[in-house]
Amino acid sequence: MGIFESILLTIATAATPLLIAAIGELVVERSGVLNLGVEGMMVMGAVCGFAGASLSGSPWIGLVAGVAAGAVFSQLFAVLTLSIATNQVATGLSLTLLGLGLSGMIGEPFVGEAGSKLPNLFIPGLSELPLVGRLIFGQDPIFYLSVILTVGTAWFLFRTRTGLTLRSIGDNPASAHTLGIPVIRYRYLAVLFGGACAGLAGAHLSLVYTPQWVENMTAGRGWIALALVVFASWRPARVAAGAYLFGGVTIGQIHAQALGFGIPSQFLSALPYLATVVVLVMMSRNKRLMMVNTPASLGRPFVPDR
Amino acid sequence: MPVSGVSADATVLSVRQLTKLFGSFAACNGIDLDIKPGEIHALLGENGAGKSTLVKMLFGVLAPTSGTILWNGQTVRIASPAAARKLGIGMVFQHFSLFEALTVAENIALSLDDKLPLAQIAARASELSHAYGLPLDPHAHVADLSVGERQRIEIVRALLQNPQLIILDEPTSVLTPQEADRLFETLFKLRAEGRSVLYISHRLEEVQRICDRATVLRHGKVTGACDPRQETPASLARMMVGAEVAHVSAAGTTTRGEVLLEARHLSAAARTPFAVALKNVCLKVRAGEVLAIAGVAGNGQGELFDALSGEYPVEEAQTVQLRGKAVGRSGINDRRSMGAGFVPEERHGHAAVSALPLSDNLVLARYWSDRKAFLSGPLGLIRSGAVKAAAKRICVEMDVRKSGEDPAAGSLSGGNLQKFIVGRELDRQPSVLVVNQPTWGVDAGAASRIRQALVDLAKSGSAVLVISQDLDEIFEVASEIAVISEGRLSDAYPAGELTREKIGLLMGGLYGKTEGAHAH
Numbered sequence: 001m002g003i004f005e006s007i008l009l010t011i012a013t014a015a016t017p018l019l020i021a022a023i024g025e026l027v028v029e030r031s032g033v034l035n036l037g038v039e040g041m042m043v044m045g046a047v048c049g050f051a052g053a054s055l056s057g058s059p060w061i062g063l064v065a066g067v068a069a070g071a072v073f074s075q076l077f078a079v080l081t082l083s084i085a086t087n088q089v090a091t092g093l094s095l096t097l098l099g100l101g102l103s104g105m106i107g108e109p110f111v112g113e114a115g116s117k118l119p120n121l122f123i124p125g126l127s128e129l130p131l132v133g134r135l136i137f138g139q140d141p142i143f144y145l146s147v148i149l150t151v152g153t154a155w156f157l158f159r160t161r162t163g164l165t166l167r168s169i170g171d172n173p174a175s176a177h178t179l180g181i182p183v184i185r186y187r188y189l190a191v192l193f194g195g196a197c198a199g200l201a202g203a204h205l206s207l208v209y210t211p212q213w214v215e216n217m218t219a220g221r222g223w224i225a226l227a228l229v230v231f232a233s234w235r236p237a238r239v240a241a242g243a244y245l246f247g248g249v250t251i252g253q254i255h256a257q258a259l260g261f262g263i264p265s266q267f268l269s270a271l272p273y274l275a276t277v278v279v280l281v282m283m284s285r286n287k288r289l290m291m292v293n294t295p296a297s298l299g300r301p302f303v304p305d306r
Numbered sequence: 307m308p309v310s311g312v313s314a315d316a317t318v319l320s321v322r323q324l325t326k327l328f329g330s331f332a333a334c335n336g337i338d339l340d341i342k343p344g345e346i347h348a349l350l351g352e353n354g355a356g357k358s359t360l361v362k363m364l365f366g367v368l369a370p371t372s373g374t375i376l377w378n379g380q381t382v383r384i385a386s387p388a389a390a391r392k393l394g395i396g397m398v399f400q401h402f403s404l405f406e407a408l409t410v411a412e413n414i415a416l417s418l419d420d421k422l423p424l425a426q427i428a429a430r431a432s433e434l435s436h437a438y439g440l441p442l443d444p445h446a447h448v449a450d451l452s453v454g455e456r457q458r459i460e461i462v463r464a465l466l467q468n469p470q471l472i473i474l475d476e477p478t479s480v481l482t483p484q485e486a487d488r489l490f491e492t493l494f495k496l497r498a499e500g501r502s503v504l505y506i507s508h509r510l511e512e513v514q515r516i517c518d519r520a521t522v523l524r525h526g527k528v529t530g531a532c533d534p535r536q537e538t539p540a541s542l543a544r545m546m547v548g549a550e551v552a553h554v555s556a557a558g559t560t561t562r563g564e565v566l567l568e569a570r571h572l573s574a575a576a577r578t579p580f581a582v583a584l585k586n587v588c589l590k591v592r593a594g595e596v597l598a599i600a601g602v603a604g605n606g607q608g609e610l611f612d613a614l615s616g617e618y619p620v621e622e623a624q625t626v627q628l629r630g631k632a633v634g635r636s637g638i639n640d641r642r643s644m645g646a647g648f649v650p651e652e653r654h655g656h657a658a659v660s661a662l663p664l665s666d667n668l669v670l671a672r673y674w675s676d677r678k679a680f681l682s683g684p685l686g687l688i689r690s691g692a693v694k695a696a697a698k699r700i701c702v703e704m705d706v707r708k709s710g711e712d713p714a715a716g717s718l719s720g721g722n723l724q725k726f727i728v729g730r731e732l733d734r735q736p737s738v739l740v741v742n743q744p745t746w747g748v749d750a751g752a753a754s755r756i757r758q759a760l761v762d763l764a765k766s767g768s769a770v771l772v773i774s775q776d777l778d779e780i781f782e783v784a785s786e787i788a789v790i791s792e793g794r795l796s797d798a799y800p801a802g803e804l805t806r807e808k809i810g811l812l813m814g815g816l817y818g819k820t821e822g823a824h825a826h
Contacts, residue, residue, distance in 0.1 A: 161421050168405045168416050175403035178367050179417050180387035291578070292407050292447060 015247030017201040021225035024197020031190035032170040032297035036092025039222025040099020045202025047103040070199015115211035170295030173302040231280030324373030351523035396464030400475035411444040483810035563593025566769035568627040582606040591769040598784035606793035642675035647731030649741040660716030704729035721752030
C-alpha cells in the first residue's frame, strides 16, 4: 500500500464520523427541529461504545451500545422539546453539556485502557482491484454504513412519500397538522434517528478512529457536523462533500505539520475548519436554493391545538 | 365526476347543538346547521363569530366539546382531517395550508391518502385543474405563485378526493374581482354536479349573488337562517353585527394643499427571492387627501411601505420626498421626527410586541420622535408616568377595550390592538401618515372607527396614504385611488371616477401606465 493510498484511507476515516452525525442531524432539522445536542449524543456514543466493547470483549456489541446510547439520550431531548415544548436551543445546549459531563463519569474506569478496533471488511474480489480496491472495498464497517446512510437518506427525503411528509413538517408544521399528519410523532422519530446516528458517529471515534477512551474525545466534531448541515443547505450530497473536504484538509494539515513548512501549527490546525466553512459558504450563496431547502419552521416549537 | 343522487329533502351534513369551549369561552355555542345536496350554503359572520372554529370541527381539525354531526343521516365522529376526507368532505382554508418550499404536485400528494406516484398525481391535477378552469403548473414551487394560484392548488387538492361537500373559508378575500368571478364559475359547476358547497364569508354582496341559503353566526351562536336573495344587505348585516354599523363619512375634502409625501420614480430591488421589486413608482399625496393603494396581496405593498417608511432605506435619497425634503436614505426615526407616522401591516410581531404592555409598545414606536416627552436625562430613562398617561389617552381616544390598566398587547383582540396601533400614530397628529392594511382581520365596529379616524386626520390637513386589499374600505376612505400590480403603481384617479371593474383590470396589470406621467 503506497503512501498516497494510506492518506486517502485516513481521510475516509476522518470524514466518516462527521458525515454520519451530520446526516442524522440533517434529518432532524428537515423535520423542523434544531438539536444542538449532537456533540453530547456523540460523546455518549463514544463512551458507551467503548465501554460496551471493553466489558463484552466484542467491538460489535460496543457498536450496538454506542448507537443505543445516542438514541436513548436523544429521547431526553425529544420529550423536553416536543412534548413539553421547551426552547430547542437551550435544551440542545444542555444536552451537550450533560453528555460531556456524564460521559466523563461513565468513562472514568476506562481511561488508559487499550481498546479493541472494529475489523476492516474486505469485500472478496473487489478489494483486490488496483488503486480503488483497498480504498473503497477494504474499509471499516462504519464506512460502509455511512455510504448507505447518505444515499439512503437522500433517497428517503426526495424520493419517498414519507420523506416528502417529513420535509413538509419542517416547512410548515401547522399546515401539516391540518392535513392530518402526526407532526409530533414524525419529529420524535426524526430525533431518534438523529440520536442513533450521533451515537454511531461517536462509536466510530472510540472503536475505529482511535480505539481508546479519552475524556471529551469528540473534540467539537458534533459542532462541525451541525455547521455542515446548515452550510450544505440541508442536502445529503453536499453534506458528504463537506465532510470529505474537512477530512481531507484535516489529514493534509497533519502531514504538512510533519513535513514542517514553517507555517504556524495553530494555523494549520485551524485550516480544516476554515476551509470547510469557506467552501460551504460559497456553495450556499445561491439564495433561491437556500430558500427552497431551508426548513422554514426550524427551531420553532409546535404545539397542536386540539 | 358526478356524485350519486340523494333524495330531495335529505341533508348531506347536519349539525346539532355543536359546541366548542376554549377554557370557559364558548367559540361555538349550540350550533345547528343543515346542508342539502347540490346547494351553495353561506356561513355568514363577523371575525370572531365562530365560523372558523365550526368548520375546523367539521373537518376534524378541532374536536367538539359537545353536540352531534350527521353525515348523510348517520351520526359520525370526525377524528381527523383524513377521516373527514374519507367521508367526502374537502376543505379550502383561508390561511392556506400549503408548503412554500414544495412543488404544487408535492403539496397535492401530501393531502391524498392513497399513495400514487408523483408523476401520476401531477397528471391528474393538471387535467382536473383545466376541466374546472383553474389552470396550474404542477411542477412550480408554491413560493413562486400568486395568492390566486395558491388557492387553486387548495381547490384542486380538495376536488381530487371527489368530495360531496367542499368547504371554502373566505375564498375571495385574496382575489381580484375577475379572479373571484372565475371561482364562482367553478362553484356553479360543482353545484351542477350535485356537490354541496359551504361558503364562508363576511361579504354580503357575493353571498347574495351566489348562495342558495345562508346561516348567520354571531358570538358563536346562530342568529339567522335565510335565503340571502330574499334579504337586503342591511338586514343581513343586522343579523351579523346585531346592530347598525356606523357609516364612515367619506373624505371628499375639496381644499387640496401642498404635496407632503411623494415618490419620484422609486425603484427598489427585491430583497429576497420571493419578494417583489418596486418598479418606477410615482405618487403624490397632498395635504387633506387620502390616497388609497389597492392591489392583491403580494404585489409589492409591503415593499412600498418599507421604502416609504424607511424600514429599508432606498438607494437614491431623492426618490422619496417628505414635506419637500429628500429622505430616501433616512431611517424610520428621522422620518418620524419630520412629522410622519407609520402603521405597518402585521399587528403581532411587527407593529407591536405581543408580550409587552401597551405602554412599552408606545415607547418602542415613539422613543425617538417623542424623546423630549418620554425620556429624561442624559441616560434617556423612560418617564413611565408620561408614557402611561399617553397610552391611556390613546385608549380613550380610540375606544380601545382592554382588561386592566396596561395589559400586554397580545391580550387585546385584533380589532382593539389595531385601534391602539393606529391611535399611537394619530396621537402625534402626524402631517403624513402611511398605513398598510389598516383593518385586516378587524371586526366591523373597530374597522369603521379606524377608517373614520383616517378620514378625520386628512380633513384636519394631513396627507394620508392607505395601502389596502379591501375595496370596500378603499371606496369608504379614499379621495384618490391608485392600484399596485407586480411592483408597478398605476396613475392615481379620483375615487369617484373609478369602478370596481376598472380597479380589477388595473389589478391584473391590464391598463398600461403612461410613461413618466405622475399621480396628478
